[in-house]
Amino acid sequence: MKLPKTILVLTFISTAAGCATSEPVAYEGLASAAQLRPDTSDKTGRSPYSYRTQTDWRQYNKVIVEPVTVYRGKDGQFGKMAEDDRFKLASYMQGKFAQVLQQRYAVVSAPGPATLRVRATLTGGKTTDPVLGPLSHIDVAGGVYNTVQSARGKEGSMTGSASYAVEVYDSVSNQLLLAYVEKQYPNALNIGANFAPMKASYVAIDKGANDLLARLR
Template sequence: MALAGCQSSQTTQPGDVGTAQAQRSGFLGDYSQLKPAPDRDGVELYIDRSVDYTRYTKLLLDPIQVLATPAPGQPPPAPDAVARMSADFQQSLQRALAPTYQVVTAPGPDVLRVRIAITNLQTVKPPTGASDFLPIKALYNAGRAAAGTSPRLVEMTAEMEALAPDGRRVVAATATRRGDKTLPQGEQITWAELQSISDYWAGNFRSRLDEMRGSGTARASADE
């Protein structure tokens, strides 16, 4: 289970981002349970292994939050840009979950509630006339100069948790992943550069659910 619209040096290949801990936004509140996932770089994971997950085939997806900080002197991100990121990510999840898992609109005794946030975004004002511009400032890895002409890889981070019907957290994760496309420095970021990341995470989310339910316990084989 996985999820800074930021950019980093091309010296690293597309995909998961090393083993560095993702910058924590506060969305999850308590991060003490998280441990590096042995099968996914760039992911910290917690699974309550006392839970029988076979009962859960229904998911209640909270609206996906986009946690952004306006750049100095800039207004907050446009509501329509935030709404699009949230809606597109939710659609990625629904496509990945179907048809085995049912996305529902109300809680119940066999429903897991899922909370997700795209985190650590720093926004900027869109250029005049831009139609698909994602208002995210290009950031760089610590220790790397922001100047230069080498291509960059788009990167995104997120945090998630799943709650049992009684409100108890049973799964939590933070993740950072690079996209598949390099961008010249100075090129504006659009959602197309981040969509592949949300699609990957949605597929990972589905796979993790399958693994957790495969044995009737929280003994997720991929994490042992």
């Protein structure tokens, strides 16, 4: 017996909401964990904890991008993401962050004047369900749910994501200038990001790299 369409829609939305991953936390294994505080200015829910000093970012024109590490703390949020996928995502993050930061900074390898040091840590990730991910973005019920989520700037149904922490230091003094934890994911209406298990996580990293560059203003 077929269920009425209204029941199918409500069932789908309930399932999608129940599958949403948790928001990032102030991961206790981070060097900046003691400095991170709830960020009341974040209205998106993607970056609930941060730390920032009064910094004139214009005084910096070079950056060291440290190798991205995979977080090993018990409060990590990788769920069922395979170990190999975690390392691949961290490697991609390393290259993408360096590529985007190069738009404004010379990427260097040694500390020096006017040089920032960026440390990024991949703290969590979620792959897209290979069946429900694509289906939920072409199905009528999924379209309704994801349209609402897109308007709210929230996570789409059955889609992947990436969570990470960024710590930015003065390379000479080692003073912590900026730190935050963040979760990124594709726009809920980005259908193309849901047709491969890891695609959404890579899109999330792309967004995260651009977000970092915007913060260094």
